[in-house]
Amino acid sequence: MKALQTNNASNLKIKQHRFVEILLKIFIWVCALLTVSFVVGIIIYILVKGIEGMSWNFISTPAAAYPVENYGILGNIVNTLYLIVITLVIATPIGVGAAIYLTEYAKQGRLTKIIEFTTETLSGIPSIIYGLFGSVFFYSVFKLNYSILAGSLTLAIMILPIIIRTTQESIKTVPIMYREGAMGLGATRWYMIRTVILPCSIEGILTSVILSIGRIVGESAALIFTAGLAYNLPNITGIGDIFKKAMDQGASLTVQLYQYAARGGEEMKYAFSTALVLVIVVLIINVLTKIIARGFKKVK
Amino acid sequence: MAIIKASAEAIAANSSSETEKLASVKKQKPKNTIIGVGNGLTEKIMHIVFLICSSVAIIALLLITIYMISSGAPIISKVGLKDFIFGDKWAPTKEIFGISPMILTSVFGTIAAILIGVPIGLMTSVFLAEIAPKSVVKVVQPAVELLAGIPSVIYGLLGAMIIKPLSYKIEMLVFKDNPEHIYTGGANMFSAVIVLAIMILPTIINISRTAIIAVPEEYREASYGLGATHIQTIFKVILPAAKSGIATAVVLGVGRAIGEAMAIILVAGNMANMPEAFNSVKFLTTGVVQEFAYSSGVHREALFGIGLVLFVFIMIINIVLNLILKGKAKAK
Numbered sequence: 001m002k003a004l005q006t007n008n009a010s011n012l013k014i015k016q017h018r019f020v021e022i023l024l025k026i027f028i029w030v031c032a033l034l035t036v037s038f039v040v041g042i043i044i045y046i047l048v049k050g051i052e053g054m055s056w057n058f059i060s061t062p063a064a065a066y067p068v069e070n071y072g073i074l075g076n077i078v079n080t081l082y083l084i085v086i087t088l089v090i091a092t093p094i095g096v097g098a099a100i101y102l103t104e105y106a107k108q109g110r111l112t113k114i115i116e117f118t119t120e121t122l123s124g125i126p127s128i129i130y131g132l133f134g135s136v137f138f139y140s141v142f143k144l145n146y147s148i149l150a151g152s153l154t155l156a157i158m159i160l161p162i163i164i165r166t167t168q169e170s171i172k173t174v175p176i177m178y179r180e181g182a183m184g185l186g187a188t189r190w191y192m193i194r195t196v197i198l199p200c201s202i203e204g205i206l207t208s209v210i211l212s213i214g215r216i217v218g219e220s221a222a223l224i225f226t227a228g229l230a231y232n233l234p235n236i237t238g239i240g241d242i243f244k245k246a247m248d249q250g251a252s253l254t255v256q257l258y259q260y261a262a263r264g265g266e267e268m269k270y271a272f273s274t275a276l277v278l279v280i281v282v283l284i285i286n287v288l289t290k291i292i293a294r295g296f297k298k299v300k
Numbered sequence: 301m302a303i304i305k306a307s308a309e310a311i312a313a314n315s316s317s318e319t320e321k322l323a324s325v326k327k328q329k330p331k332n333t334i335i336g337v338g339n340g341l342t343e344k345i346m347h348i349v350f351l352i353c354s355s356v357a358i359i360a361l362l363l364i365t366i367y368m369i370s371s372g373a374p375i376i377s378k379v380g381l382k383d384f385i386f387g388d389k390w391a392p393t394k395e396i397f398g399i400s401p402m403i404l405t406s407v408f409g410t411i412a413a414i415l416i417g418v419p420i421g422l423m424t425s426v427f428l429a430e431i432a433p434k435s436v437v438k439v440v441q442p443a444v445e446l447l448a449g450i451p452s453v454i455y456g457l458l459g460a461m462i463i464k465p466l467s468y469k470i471e472m473l474v475f476k477d478n479p480e481h482i483y484t485g486g487a488n489m490f491s492a493v494i495v496l497a498i499m500i501l502p503t504i505i506n507i508s509r510t511a512i513i514a515v516p517e518e519y520r521e522a523s524y525g526l527g528a529t530h531i532q533t534i535f536k537v538i539l540p541a542a543k544s545g546i547a548t549a550v551v552l553g554v555g556r557a558i559g560e561a562m563a564i565i566l567v568a569g570n571m572a573n574m575p576e577a578f579n580s581v582k583f584l585t586t587g588v589v590q591e592f593a594y595s596s597g598v599h600r601e602a603l604f605g606i607g608l609v610l611f612v613f614i615m616i617i618n619i620v621l622n623l624i625l626k627g628k629a630k631a632k
Contacts, residue, residue, distance in 0.1 A: 021531045028431060031423030032440070035505065038498055039443040042450065042458060049461070097353025105350055115354055118361045121618045124552075125364070126559020128585050129614065132607045133364045136371050157360045164357065190346040218451030221561045221585075225592060254453045254562075261457045261566060268461070275454045282449040286442065 043279070050276030053269035059277065062233045071270050073277070075231040079148060079250035083227065084216050086152035086246060087159065088209060094156075095163025096205055100193060102164070103171045115164075123161035130158050131225035138226065148250040151227025155219060159212040166211060170204020171197055207292050214285040217278065220254035231256060253278055365611075372608025375601035384605060390572035390582070392591065392599040399584070399606055405575040406584045406613075409489060409564075410557040413496035417557075418550055420497075421504030422539075428505070429512040430534055448502035455563035459495040464567050467491040471578045484580040487569040492583070495563050500553040507552060511545020512538055544628040551624060555617045559610070561585035584610045 053071070061072035098115070106112045134154030144150040174197055182192040198205075228249030236242060251259065253274055260271035376384045379397050387398020424444075428437055468486030475481040515538050523533040539546070561583075569580025570590060582590070588603050588610075595603055 024531050028423045028427050031420045032427035034420055035424040035501060036440055039447050094353045094356050097350050101350035101354040115357060118357045122361055124555050124618045125614055128561045128588060129611055133367050137367050160357055188343050190343050214449055220453045254451050258453050271457055275457055278451055286445055286449055
């Protein structure tokens with residue numbers, strides 16, 4: 001009799017277990033479906049809403065000054081390109097240099113730990129803090145007003161951790177035999193870095209550059225305080241003017257999107273068209289990083 | 301960002317033993333005395349150049365810290381630390397600067413976003429790592445990466461177009477018998493929390509997925525061997541074993557949520573109210589962005605004061621993160 005009772009109890013327990021198990025399984029599936037539907041929903045929504053205001057005119061002309069008669073983001077595209085180029089020109093050599101120092105020169109010790117801590121911390125600082133810092137620092141030290149250059153300098157600090165870390169990881173994968181081979185043939189350290197390490201880790205550097213472009217294109221909070229809101233095209237009559245543009249104000253695509261969205265109403269549709277352009281850029285960047293990673297694997 | 305962090309973490313985990321090897325090999329190597337290509341002077345110069353490059357990051361962090369303190373501290377000492385942080389009235393035109401509503405909004409907003417985002421994100425990562433067939437992973441994983449890459453302003457835009465009206469409908473339902481309620485039109489705490497919860501998903505998913513994949517196969521086999529089912533194995537063996545990775549994911553999610561401005565600026569409202577679900581609120585971040593353009597004098601100083609408070613929060617989060625990572629390295 002007693003045995004039968006315990007048997008019943010354990011049967012009940014098994015049934016309970018099974019019930020809980022099915023519930024948990026459903027929970028997992030629901031959560032995964034939610035995530036996927038967020039992505040799909042976001043993409044479709046942007047696509048549908050974005051196409052409305054999209055035209056060749058929209059991406060090939062700059063916006064006309066107030067009263068607005070023409071909506072166009074060419075000026076913002078140019079500004080974004082300026083930001084990308086200047087930021088990368090500043091940050092890539094410094095980041096790659098730092099990565100080389102960390103992997104090839106520094107001994108595992110205090111300095112490397114401190115640098116690793118700082119890059120970790122820098123990558124955790126939100127962009128709005130970078131923006132606040134940039135607006136004070138570059139103004140008080142370099143006397144830079146709102147300008148593309150000030151925005152680029154701010155972004156350069158922001159993307160430094162990405163470049164250092166990604167490059168460092170790829171330098172670490174260069175086989176130790178390569179180094180020994182070069183050294184054994186009598187190469188000095190710098191010569192070895194120049195001819196062996198850098199060519200071998202070029203994919204890593206390229207990946208870091210593309211990831212940085214993604215970060216720059218998506219950034220907005222840091223730029224509002226440093227790069228300003230202008231959307232005009234540079235008036236280029238000579239080579240000097242190309243550089244002069246860097247000292248002007250310039251809103252990136254994201255900042256322009258925010259402007260459109262904040263004003264609302266009719267302009268909301270142009271906000272979505274700008275969003276569509278940005279999402280396409282993000283997609284291209286994601287695909288590019290994949291392709292590079294795949295090429296990298298094949299070579300190995 | 302999240303992808304990089306996750307991948308860097310994964311690579312770091314693999315390569316820590318490699319670096320040790322590398323270091324030991326380096327030690328064995330004789331001092332570089334071979335006469336070869338290049339000369340001693342360029343060697344020394346390049347060494348110094350690389351050293352300078354690597355110190356840029358340190359200098360930048362120092363400068364940021366110094367400038368955040370030097371531009372935020374004056375107003376805090378003028379108002380008084382207690383009144384600034386605990387004062388519950390924010391009226392810049394009357395020069396009353398109390399930011400406790402913003403601090404509480406940021407803290408509770410982040411907690412709420414984490415409470416919603418972490419279960420969904422964690423379960424999605426379980427799905428990707430343990431349940432989904434490979435063909436499904438191939439579709440979902442890039443989708444999550446795309447979610448991670450979408451600029452935060454776009455989240456804000458979508459929030460304003462989709463979540464704000466929804467939230468307004470809920471608000472009208474909830475408060476239909478309460479004539480005293482000040483309607484927010486959907487720009488409220490509730491909407492902001494939803495946007496934040498979706499925004500932190502990719503961070504949570506990518507990092508916890510890496511942690512789950514890193515759990516040794518033997519654990520699973522042992523669990524199955526003892527007669528445990530798949531679900532039991534996941535919840536009783538794998539998730540506990542991956543807990544430090546999941547903790548990292550949560551902390552990074554907190555960091556992302558508390559520092560986010562552009563995604564919630566259009567949906568949070570514009571009043572420094574105490575955080576209630578259907579109040580128009582100001583986060584630390586949105587307060588700064590909304591008022592920066594037209595602020596001047598003491599008002600702008602106060603915004604830098606807010607920036608400093610936010611900076612302190614972020615630094616605390618970073619230190620916690622570092623402790624978790626250190627604990628993880630030790631456990632290995």
